Amino acid sequence: MKEKCGLYGGLFPDAAIEIRRGLFALQHRGQESAGISISNGRITTIKGTGLVREALPVSEVSKMKGDLGIGHVRYSTTGGTDPINAQPIELEYMDSKVSIAHNGNLENSYNSRKQLERKGKILLTDSDTEIFLHELVEYFKSPPNEWDPYKMAYTIFRIEGAYSLLFLFENMIVAIRDPHGYRPLWIRRKDNTTLFASEDSAFPEGGERFEMVPGSVAIATKEGFEYKKLVNKRPYQCVFEYIYFARPDSTIFGQNVHNIRGKMGMQCAIENPVDADIVIPVMDSGLSAAVGFSRQAKIPIEPALVRNPWVGRTFIEPSSRSRAVAEKLSLVKSSIKGKRVVLVDDSIVRGTTSRKIVELVKKAEPRKIHFRVASPPVTHECFWGIDIAFRDQLIAREGIERVKKYLSVDSLGYLSTEGMCKILGGCNTFCLHCFTGRREG
Numbered sequence: 001m002k003e004k005c006g007l008y009g010g011l012f013p014d015a016a017i018e019i020r021r022g023l024f025a026l027q028h029r030g031q032e033s034a035g036i037s038i039s040n041g042r043i044t045t046i047k048g049t050g051l052v053r054e055a056l057p058v059s060e061v062s063k064m065k066g067d068l069g070i071g072h073v074r075y076s077t078t079g080g081t082d083p084i085n086a087q088p089i090e091l092e093y094m095d096s097k098v099s100i101a102h103n104g105n106l107e108n109s110y111n112s113r114k115q116l117e118r119k120g121k122i123l124l125t126d127s128d129t130e131i132f133l134h135e136l137v138e139y140f141k142s143p144p145n146e147w148d149p150y151k152m153a154y155t156i157f158r159i160e161g162a163y164s165l166l167f168l169f170e171n172m173i174v175a176i177r178d179p180h181g182y183r184p185l186w187i188r189r190k191d192n193t194t195l196f197a198s199e200d201s202a203f204p205e206g207g208e209r210f211e212m213v214p215g216s217v218a219i220a221t222k223e224g225f226e227y228k229k230l231v232n233k234r235p236y237q238c239v240f241e242y243i244y245f246a247r248p249d250s251t252i253f254g255q256n257v258h259n260i261r262g263k264m265g266m267q268c269a270i271e272n273p274v275d276a277d278i279v280i281p282v283m284d285s286g287l288s289a290a291v292g293f294s295r296q297a298k299i300p301i302e303p304a305l306v307r308n309p310w311v312g313r314t315f316i317e318p319s320s321r322s323r324a325v326a327e328k329l330s331l332v333k334s335s336i337k338g339k340r341v342v343l344v345d346d347s348i349v350r351g352t353t354s355r356k357i358v359e360l361v362k363k364a365e366p367r368k369i370h371f372r373v374a375s376p377p378v379t380h381e382c383f384w385g386i387d388i389a390f391r392d393q394l395i396a397r398e399g400i401e402r403v404k405k406y407l408s409v410d411s412l413g414y415l416s417t418e419g420m421c422k423i424l425g426g427c428n429t430f431c432l433h434c435f436t437g438r439r440e441g
Contacts, residue, residue: 272413
């Protein structure tokens with residue numbers, strides 16, 4: 001189990017209100033809990049379970065005064081669903097405070113926690129995020145307001161894993177992106193303001209914006225801004241940011257998400273031709289791929305699966321996926337009845353959601369159902385931020401015919417790994433472990 005979340009924060013007038021707005025824009029990255037830490041010379045934190053509107057009511061957020069702050073939306077992975085694992089995590093040590101928000105997860109976090117316990121350390125959460133704080137306290141042995149940001153980064157870079165981090169101190173924000181760059185982290189600068197976000201689409205309009213490079217650190221204070229790359233290692237960027245996690249209007253790892261998904265859909269159509277009457281996107285992250293598939297195959301697209309916008313994403317829904325699918329989608333039956341349909345989705349992981357979608361579509365009495373997947377088969381677990389804990393959960397490990405039978409469709413086709421890498425312009429900088437069992441492309 002891993003930590004896959006969204007970060008937002010920065011130096012901005014009335015920071016709490018702006019951070020709450022930014023977390024709304026990143027709600028797709030985590031729906032289990034949300035939190036904000038603000039500094040006005042002293043750090044205060046509020047957080048709670050549920051969506052941003054539930055966990056961070058305007059009446060409470062508006063009371064948080066200060067121009068420095070960080071925020072977090074969480075999808076439960078490492079640490080489970082217990083409210084104690086909501087972030088940011090605030091630490092008070094030697095009469096000084098620091099707050100941390102983390103997107104990613106650490107390798108061998110279980111062993112790291114056990115080592116800390118054997119040293120006599122007390123862990124107050126189940127989240128691997130707390131490990132960063134223990135490592136920093138052990139290194140500095142001084143109040144957080146005396147910690148040097150560059151020494152912080154070098155200390156953290158010794159930790160293996162995926163992490164984009166925001167630290168809030170009483171007088172500054174420190175942003176750190178891991179040396180392999182698994183997770184994105186963006187900066188927006190305008191006038192005397194600095195904002196950080198997991199995706200650039202969360203920023204307000206205007207300003208200079210750029211993605212932090214792997215192994216870099218940024219420091220924002222009221223006196224100025226610093227940004228440096230400190231270490232150089234081979235990138236292993238998570239390709240699932242393109243396939244599923246990010247918003248289509250975001251730029252991730254240098255390319256627009258919608259464009260990449262559309263090209264993956266086109267390549268999937270080239271590799272998996274089919275005779276059909278309509279293409280039906282599996283909403284929402286399958287939409288861009290379905291548009292590309294439709295254009296390439298010259299089969300009209302029909303949004304016959306209607307998504308309820310008030311229901312969260314089933315991949316990151318802690319409760320039953322089957323129930324969530326029923327709540328999330330409904331049919332335009334007249335568009336489906338008697339037709340040969342092609343369902344296009346971004347990925348199949350466990351297969352339970354895809355099977356429920358096929359069962360739902362069958363109620364509209366189509367003549368045939370074909371299923372196309374705009375990514376390769378997911379055959380290996382992930383240790384760096386996707387909720388794929390055990391290989392035996394992955395339906396594609398049993399082979400394409402087994403998946404086809406499980407879904408009960410007339411045909412099934414995946415985008416090849418080679419085709420995906422062609423669209424990405426090569427896979428040398430991407431982590432492909434969930435597809436190939438190897439990090440490198």
